[in-house]
Amino acid sequence: MDEAKVGAFPARARADFMHEVANTPRGRGVLLCIQCGRCTNSCPVARTTDEYNPRKLVETVILGLRKEVLLGNLPRYCLSCFTCLDRCPQGGDIGEVMFAIRNLAAKEGNVPEGIIVQAKNLFETGRVVTPTRMALIQRERYGLSKDISIGIDEAQKILKKTSFVELISKKV
Amino acid sequence: MKYAFFIGCLIPARELGYEISVRKIMPLFGVELVDMENVNCCAPFSIQSLDYASWLSLAARNLCIAEEMGLDVLTLCNDCYESLLMTNTLLKENKELREKVNSVLATVDKEFKGKIKVKHFIDVLYDDVGVENVKNAVKTPFHGLRVGVQPGCHLTKPKRLHFGERIGIKALDELVKATGVKSVDFERKEACCGGPMRGINDAVALQVAKQKLDGLKNAGVDCIVTVCPFCYLELDLGQLEIKRHLNVEYNIPVVHFAELLKIAMGMPLEDWEIRSHKIPLAKVLEKMKEAK
């Protein structure tokens, strides 16, 4: 992290980073960006905080500042509301590119705690939100079935086959 | 009409009122909901942030179950809807990707074939039941009630995924209006509720929700109508948090569209259902009674 903050620009820049993102699933749109800023002007988060600006984040990707992007938490600021998908005049799908960036960040071990909790929940129970005991009692009381059928074993088999388990055990 | 009912995680755990309303309403329109057995999480955006293959495989497994049932999927949650719809569309269009996902699914003896459609509860009401039939089923139209509709993002965005299915949020507005209410335009209507920011930066999440609530307040609505369980939480519970952290009080009741429709169809909310709303419903329920 430190190196990313203090290093000289040319040494930090990775010329191939934009293409690394472009070649990650959902990342192709980064190649279409013309930096017009319509994503930023449409973004509900960019209006509330100066920290986040999707155009600027893509600019950072284009400049090849790999560590700044992947080790920070700015890509998590995207709400995936997909307003920019409908608005980007180039069809650049910036909200989709954010998934590519987050997937790459996860590979670097950068996953927010909240997502680790959800992911662990998913692995152990087959779902990201589990009903509390109280909720189960209520379900029964209000005439809803108490058993909600969940394929935990199958979900685990799938997640073991992908890199999921490895990703959530990694930490920065 | 028969649908494979994918209820998701959040609704059966925390928003029982939404679930019950849908289960009561839909059969009255001749829509049979068959609960999907042995499903797993839809793989919402938080999970998609981790890994592409995990998302597609988890979502595709659910779709395979519906394919085996021979039924189209009906979802209630906008997140489930988008995850399953995107996966279904991607895998139908892209053979290479389909083969990759199927190689993962082979471990659980499933194969994605691309035989079914994914629909939101709103799609089914609009396309299959029809606004006219919804209107006819309404026993007590709430004339004079001003509501702000919160469509949520993934009912309509991105446009290309939903193109041709419905005309954006107009369809939802028409359905809401079928209950006799006036759907009021407000600033930031099509914007996100801020929910996905929870756990990343709660202060920003509240600010995003606040933008929306400001718009609703300026428009002078009696209540907010939601279709997504996350929007519901963010706008209902969120109002309490905004009051606590930002010292701004809105007091705008939030109801699920399914609840509004249920009441309009002559089935009042039970006490526990009313109590489950963080912002008290008393005011708006009173107005509904007056409307009669």
Add this chain to the structure above:
Amino acid sequence: MEHKSVLIIGGGIAGIQASLDLANRGFQVYLVEKSPSIGGRMAQLDKTFPTMDCSMCILAPKMIECGHHPNVKLLTYSEVKEVKGSVGNFKVKVLKKPRFVDESKCTGCGICSEKCPIKVPNEFDMNLGMRKTIYMPFLQAVPRVATIDKDNCLLFQKGVCEICQKFCQAGAVDFDQQPEEITLNVGAIIVATGFDMFNPEQIPPFGYKRYKDVITAMELERLLCASGPTGGQLVRPSDGKMPKSIAFIQCVGSRDRREWINNAYCSSICCKYAVKDAVLIKEHDSHAMITIFYIDMRAFGRGFQEFVNRAKAEYGINFTRSNPGEITEDPETKRLTIWFEDNVTRTVKSLTFDLVVLCTALVPRKDSAELAKTLGIETDNYRFFKSPDLISRPVDTTVPGIFACGYCLGPKTGDIPDSVTQASAAAARIAEVLAEVTKQ
């Protein structure tokens, strides 16, 4: 003699220039124009860039010359219905729509319009002003002849009125006029049908038609024009007051690859006309606050970058490199808010404006595909007419003997001088090709 006759479709500046070039060389020119008058888009403009010349002052003499030229036969209010044959010998059927006024008798005195009781929005003024149902589209119209708009005329719709006929001293009004089919024999054809403006309703977040004070650049052009619906007074459509702050949004429908818009090209003139309009507004009101939101300022060509520099330095126009995503309206004050990124501080801000001008893309004519079919020529994937060889035969179409010029060839042609250049080129190509055919 047919080798000396030429058909020109479209009476805008390109069609007019081509007509004059050929007529002056001794060709018999038939100039077909769909609307009641020649003049085209240029007639609607107030000033031309970058010299700020009065558009009509340059155009009108050419229009009049066209109207009086012994070798030019104007067929206005007419459409090409059928084309057969090949280079050197085209057989063309033209439908002359009834204007219900005898062109040979009408003196253009205007008493009919004055007395006509029915007012409808004037297309020439982008529907911002009104005209009568018997009308001349604008003051300098050529031919100077009235036309009855049948769809709105009381006599045709309700069976009563005839006031115009009573007042016409020349006895020119003829309610029994019938459509007329004219057959022409020509050696070659020029297509110069120009462009349509992109309809910004296709981008709903901009609120065009929902918000009264969001207008298109073409509408602004009419509002700024001394002969326009407001006599050159710039006013907000919502309350008729003078706007104090105005925003221009560039690339509305241009450089837009979204599948439901599909205009990947740069329209090539919007940056320039926006700067021109901004300067014009400043000349109307030096205190007006003007911001131009752009993606890239594409001010190529002689004198343009200098013009942009002057707009910044001398006129104090703000240029912000940020492409807005939406416009919102305050329901009470009707003021319009735009969110953008400040280029210096790189922070996201909002500003509120009285008027927002959308610089909309130039798109092919709605009926361009139909006309292409009639002529047997090909179009590109945007529906602009296609040249078989953009480098060595840029004004040819895919059919020998049929040429094209002006914006109907697509955005590679920039502005008025380009259109005029192409028109002369197409005229020269015709002279060349027909000489060749005659020799054989």
